Amino acid sequence: MTDTTALDIPGYKTGTWVLDPSHSEVTFSVRHMMISKVRGTFGVKSATIVAPENPLEATVEASVDVTSVDTKDEGRDQHLRSAEFFDIETYPTMDFRSTGVRLEDGDFLVDGDLTIRGITKPATFSLDFGGFGTDPWGNYKAGATAKTVINREDFGLTWNAALEKGGVLVGKDVTIELDLQLSLQA
Numbered sequence: 001m002t003d004t005t006a007l008d009i010p011g012y013k014t015g016t017w018v019l020d021p022s023h024s025e026v027t028f029s030v031r032h033m034m035i036s037k038v039r040g041t042f043g044v045k046s047a048t049i050v051a052p053e054n055p056l057e058a059t060v061e062a063s064v065d066v067t068s069v070d071t072k073d074e075g076r077d078q079h080l081r082s083a084e085f086f087d088i089e090t091y092p093t094m095d096f097r098s099t100g101v102r103l104e105d106g107d108f109l110v111d112g113d114l115t116i117r118g119i120t121k122p123a124t125f126s127l128d129f130g131g132f133g134t135d136p137w138g139n140y141k142a143g144a145t146a147k148t149v150i151n152r153e154d155f156g157l158t159w160n161a162a163l164e165k166g167g168v169l170v171g172k173d174v175t176i177e178l179d180l181q182l183s184l185q186a
Contacts (some may be wrong), residue, residue: 009055011132016185019047019062023181026064030152031171039079040071045093049142049179060098060110062178065100067092084159091117096125111148116155123148125178139183147177 026042029121051120067088069080081088098112099122107126114123130143152174 009129011142012055012131013132013140013146013184014051014053017049018185018186019053019184020141020181020183027173027177027179030155030174031168037069038071038076040069040077042066042094043068044178044180049182050128055108056101056103058098058101060096060101060112062124062180064094066094066116078141085157087117096123104169114148114150114155116150117157119155121154122149123150142182142184143180144182145177145179147175149175 007075021044024047025042026044028042029039031039043065045063045065047060047140052058052061066086067081069077069086071077071080080086083086083089095115096112098110100111103111110125110127111122112123112125125146125148127146128145130145132140132142134140153172153173154157
């Protein structure tokens with residue numbers, strides 16, 4: 001592990017960073033019929049990063065509004081909201097809480113606990129800093145993209161249908177990507 005300080009990341013400032021929801025989204029993709037991918041979005045409910053002097057000691061908490069799932073197909077979206085998938089009546093959010101940040105081969109990785117449908121499993125997000133800057137209203141902003149791949153069945157998302165010629169309708173691996181813009185709190 002490499003020791004990193006604020007001096008190593010141009011524009012890095014310590015403090016509490018909170019989500020700018022109008023400039024943030026969560027996307028996902030999963031294999032469909034084993035030949036293509038279905039893509040969709042979720043709304044980000046909240047995200048907070050507490051950034052100390054050493055970025056490797058930062059903490060991250062994020063919550064995604066699963067009820068907002070949108071795959072551009074209302075029938076599929078209703079099925080995803082049902083008890084066969086996300087069961088939004090019982091589990092309306094997907095939540096992440098970091099357990100550590102590390103630098104590996106020049107890449108930042110955020111380890112933590114991901115909870116979907118009431119099941120918590122470890123997950124690691126690769127983090128790509130977009131940078132830092134001040135908007136026209138004087139707010140100091142940070143942009144980042146975080147990405148991971150999970151096995152949906154590990155989280156109780158096991159519904160599927162066999163295909164006539166072999167294989168299944170929905171793949172197991174789901175790529176989750178968070179595009180976040182955050183504001184430094186005064």
